[in-house]
Amino acid sequence: xxxxxGAQATKFYRCPGCDHEIRxxxxxxxxxxxxxxxxVADRRHWHRACWDARARRRPTRRR
Numbered sequence: 001x002x003x004x005x006g007a008q009a010t011k012f013y014r015c016p017g018c019d020h021e022i023r024x025x026x027x028x029x030x031x032x033x034x035x036x037x038x039x040v041a042d043r044r045h046w047h048r049a050c051w052d053a054r055a056r057r058r059p060t061r062r063r
Contacts, residue, residue: 001029001030001031001032001051002029002030002031003027003028003029003048004027004028004029004030004045005027006025006026006027007025009022009024009025009026009027009028010024011024012024013028013045014045015028015045015046015047015050016044016046016050017046017047017050017051017053017054017057018047018050020047022045022046022047026047027048028045028046028047028048029045029046029048029051030043030044030045030046031043031044031046031051032044
């Protein structure tokens with residue numbers, strides 16, 4: 001996991017926790033699998049609050 005400060009957030013991402021956009025300038029976290037088999041494609045950008053609450057709710061599915 002890595003924190004991304006708002007000043008370094010320059011792209012749009014979709015949070016898998018809430019399925020809302022993470023807009024440029026929004027602080028957030030980037031997470032990836034703990035094992036070494038993950039690739040850049042396995043990284044996910046989450047709102048900090050969604051990441052902190054991930055154990056209390058199910059992931060959303062984009063339709």
